Amino acid sequence: MNSFSARTVLAGTGILLAGSLLFAPKLFSSGPEKKTPGDAPGAGAPRAAAPGAADNRVASDLYVIRATIIDDALQTTGTLNASQEVDLVSEVPRKLTGILVREGSTVRQGALLFKLDDADLLARKKKLQLQEKLAVLDEKRFRELLATESVNQQEYDQVLTHLQVLQAEIEAVNVDLAKTEIRAPFSGKVGLKKVDIGAYVTPSTVLTTLHDVSRLEIRFTVPERYASIVQVGQPIRFQTETSNLPFEARVTAVEPKTDLHTRSLLVKAMTSGVSGKLVAGTSAKIEVPVHRTGDGILIPTQALVPTPQGYAVIVLKQGLAAQRDVKTGNRTKRLVQILDGLSIGDTVVTTNLLRIAPGVPVKAATIE
Numbered sequence: 399m400n401s402f403s404a405r406t407v408l409a410g411t412g413i414l415l416a417g418s419l420l421f422a423p424k425l426f427s428s429g430p431e432k433k434t435p436g437d438a439p440g441a442g443a444p445r446a447a448a449p450g451a452a453d454n455r456v457a458s459d460l461y462v463i464r465a466t467i468i469d470d471a472l473q474t475t476g477t478l479n480a481s482q483e484v485d486l487v488s489e490v491p492r493k494l495t496g497i498l499v500r501e502g503s504t505v506r507q508g509a510l511l512f513k514l515d516d517a518d519l520l521a522r523k524k525k526l527q528l529q530e531k532l533a534v535l536d537e538k539r540f541r542e543l544l545a546t547e548s549v550n551q552q553e554y555d556q557v558l559t560h561l562q563v564l565q566a567e568i569e570a571v572n573v574d575l576a577k578t579e580i581r582a583p584f585s586g587k588v589g590l591k592k593v594d595i596g597a598y599v600t601p602s603t604v605l606t607t608l609h610d611v612s613r614l615e616i617r618f619t620v621p622e623r624y625a626s627i628v629q630v631g632q633p634i635r636f637q638t639e640t641s642n643l644p645f646e647a648r649v650t651a652v653e654p655k656t657d658l659h660t661r662s663l664l665v666k667a668m669t670s671g672v673s674g675k676l677v678a679g680t681s682a683k684i685e686v687p688v689h690r691t692g693d694g695i696l697i698p699t700q701a702l703v704p705t706p707q708g709y710a711v712i713v714l715k716q717g718l719a720a721q722r723d724v725k726t727g728n729r730t731k732r733l734v735q736i737l738d739g740l741s742i743g744d745t746v747v748t749t750n751l752l753r754i755a756p757g758v759p760v761k762a763a764t765i766e
Contacts, residue, residue: 453761454759455760455761456719456750456753456754456758456759456760456761457750457760457761457763458748458751458754458760458761458762459748459750459763459765460714460746460762460763460764460765460766461697461698461701461745461746461747461748461766462743462744462745462746462765462766463695463697463740463741463742463743463744463745463746464742464743465693465694465695465742466693466694466695466696467691467694468691468694468728468735469687469689470687470688470689470691470727471635471685471686471687471688471728472620472621472624472685472686472687472688473684473685473728474618474620474684474686475618475681475682475683476616476617476618476636476681476682476684477616477617477680477682478614478615478616478677478678478679478680478681478682479614479615479616479678479679480586480610480611480614480615481610481611481614481615481668482584482586482608482609483608483609483610483678484583484607484608485607486511486605486607486608487599487601487602487603487604487605488512488514488577488580488599488600488601488603488605489577489601490514490574490577490578490601491598491600491601492514492515492578492598492599493515493596493597493598493599494512494513494514494515494593494594494596494597494598494599494605495513495514495515495596496595497511497512497513497591497594497595498510498511498513499511499512499588499606500588501588501589501590501591501606502587502588502589502590503588504586504587505582505586505587505588505608506582506585507582507583507585508581508582509581509582510579510581511580511581511582511588511605511606512580512605513578513580514577514578514580514599515578516575516578519571519574519578520575522571523568523575526564526567526568526571527568530561530564530565530568533557533560533564534561536557536560537558537561540553540554540558580605582608583608584608585610585612586608586609586610586611587608587609587610587611588606588607588608589607589608590606590607591605592604592606593605609678611676613668613669613670614668614669614676614678615666615667615668615669616634616636616647616666616667616668616669616682616684617664617665617666618664618665618667618682618684619660619662619663619664619665620662620663620665620686621661621662622656622661622662622663624663624686624688625656625663627688628649628652628663628665628686629649629652630649630650630651630652631648631649632648632649632686632687633646633647633648633649634646634647634648634649634667634684634685634686634687635684635685635687636682636683636684636685637682637683638676638680638681638682638683639680640676640677641675643675645669645675645676646669647667647668647669648667648668649665649667650666650668651665651666652664652665652666653665694735695735695736695740695741695742696733696735696736697711697734697736697740697746697748698732698733698746698748699729699731699733699734700748700749701746701747701748701751702724702726702734703721703751705723707723708723708724709723709724709726710722710723711724711736711739711740711746711747712747712751712754713740713744713745713746713747714745714746714747714760717759717760717761718760719747719754719755719756719757719758719759719760720756721756722739722740723739724736724737724738724740725737725739747760
């Protein structure tokens, strides 16, 4: 029992001595502890590169503002109409006996289009012509007798008046006969027929339509504040849904007063040389020039940054981004007019806008 306790004490004393020797250098060392590179915090992360070794600028497309001629234009809509159009009807109630025109064909002024029954009128005219022939002979005989005073003036006047009445009746029949022929009142394009041969037509029956599409008329309205700007002879531009080509027209008439309900002014313009390219009755998107600027500013629409106050753009100053509030004007799908906030010569950032904040360095990917 005593020998076992002695061995235990000696073993414990040995462990204490070994521990003291292990920690002795640190306990009695008077100088600071030296750290190896592996002991430094973050030793596994890459070291910071020397200045100039890495480019942290954001690459963006740039747009340099230059003076541009801008035509400020009023945007409105209108309708294309034939310069002349009419519903063709009969002046008299009669049976239709002939259709002498093809649907959709182009006819000249005075061309015969429809024929109505005229048998009774022709018979009446023939009767009157025979009576006229006899009356002419009577007038000649009585004139000769009057010269020899074989008849008095009253008898001669009665014969002459009878002849003149017959001639007037023949002229009336000719007028009625002319009404049985429906002719083109002007050159144009015939529409679809509304009746067939044998139909009994009246003045309320539309036979077909006729349109002069050699020139088209555009009617549109402008707000009253532009009433003094729109003048007769002023050119306008327009496009339609049936064609992507731009067309031009000139103002031919302006209503003398504005509409009291809409506070707008009715304007009429005419096109020329567009036969076959445009369709009457279609709508048109119209641009009316109101002002021309020789030093206007246009930038790509993608450069605009929405803000609570409106819009802003990112400009480049000495390699750093800066934000400017701008006032916009007219715009298209690609460009927008800047009325205030930018100057000619400024450089605008157009791409990577979400990565750029004021003060961020920017480099040019492309310059336009």
